Amino acid sequence: MTPPPKRVLVTGSAGFIGFHTASKLLQRGATVLGVDNFSDYYDVRLKESRNDILGNHPNFSIARVSIEDSSGFGDAWRSFRPDVVIHLAAQAGVRHSIDHPASYIGANLIGTFNVLELARHYPVRHLLAASTSSVYGANTDMPFTEDQRTQTPLSLYAATKGATELMAHSYAHLFGTPTTFFRFFTVYGPWGRPDMALFKFTKAILEGEPIEVFNGGDMVRDFTYVDDLAEAIVRLSDAIPGDQPVERDSLSPVAPFRTVNIGAGSQTQLMDYIGEVERALGQTAVKKYLPMQQGDIHATEASAALLQRLTGYMPTTPPSVGVPAFVRWYLEHYRS
Template structure:
């Protein structure tokens, strides 16, 4: 297939592009090479597959309507995976306009491209952050997500609603994936595992919020990629049992679905740090802080819908995943 993948210089996007190329697909990559974090890391990710004859790279911003329209008109992708976004929960406190430009306006341009060019299936990244103020565990797609706690989460909730409207009005088959705390090799430098590793190796203290007592469904990047591609290969159809009087947030009578994708076994942050210490062979100097504004105490993924409809569940244990990350980090940075 010919697949447009946005965010191919990003953490998840680069892994997805490589997997698609490995199985023989043609990939049109789209990335603006934002300087939100180290651009040389993005360039190194791209270098792993940029010379593949089935890869074409477009250096542009999703907020550039003409560039997105040209990508669809020129390359005519059969399917689209939208992973490009302004990431980071707390960055929105000082840079809110970037989130709307990238995550909302940019996503509108993707939807319009899918609408006007007969795209068979759009898979887009959402986030577990949309569960916001929910406290019932595990988080299920069938729960309400009307109370996001950050602008980042709100922008992703907007994506879900925008995609549903295009599925309903124009028949664009769309699937949203709510990622739960993705980690692994080639990760983002602003993510906890990256920050912790860098600080521990430098003998510097790490900031541990909520005294390390909150839990997360840490999900290894290869598990995420497998779920993304399996989902891409199964276009949704309308749910004939959907009842508008008792609407189900996870599906619709339109060709639209929402799935959680995350590890079913949440891990306490202190345990995560302990595994990192074991992999590095060094102890962390920890500075304890209360829970940050906008953070939730715990996340836990219910992935039963993903298992039932896509036939896959995340499998990489966190001790294996952390070790793999440390091995990559030491090799990449020569530490």
């Protein structure tokens, strides 16, 4: 017998990653409730445009409510009765957290607490939530693996994300909520946020403005294409912690809880990444070299081995393909 379509609640559905994840779920036949407060951290028109596309699908609905609003959020959850929850809503940005720390406490800690409380009182088959490679902090052993220490965060953003992992583990232990936290690396692609490097580079080059290149360009990142990321999230929704442990699993010994890296498992030099932007635009960037920013780290690289063991999948799109895809979207969206 074919299982019934999933009812999936996606927090942050009007956001960059939430939009792509909700789109992927709808393509797979799920019924999706998006939850988003359309915050003005960046251009709300971009969020509305993403939501308009999702709204064209008959199986999508939106609750315009903040996850910090326990009453309104709870009403939406209870009315929808999700089978699966994918929690992507958060205050993002390493640098923003240095100057605006309070917003991270509200969205990331209080918001996630509300998600955990609702999953406790109105149980779901699987709760999945976003973490970040920033939790690896001062670690320098590459590639990052799920069993490495995460007690040395370099920014408040990373600290709040690490704290949500700990909070969720305690709830999984106490109340049996099957929970997966996935750690994103440097995600990029069409419909990306204006505060992200690729968006900034593209906009500045087109406008003849210099681009900011930190640490003199000596930076290395595991760049992960957003469609690959969304595919991995959707596949992980079926890998319920405790059902079928795999070799070298990160599954907790005391809870149905695991952490999983979602990254390409390869490194790209920042200057090579900028080179892809220049090639896609047919223009050379004017570069303004700056020192390393507070809270930033020199290099990241994911081990995607656990993801592959759990889902049979790992990201494969290289920047030579993903960057031009973003540039095409940018030109269509902003220059059409």
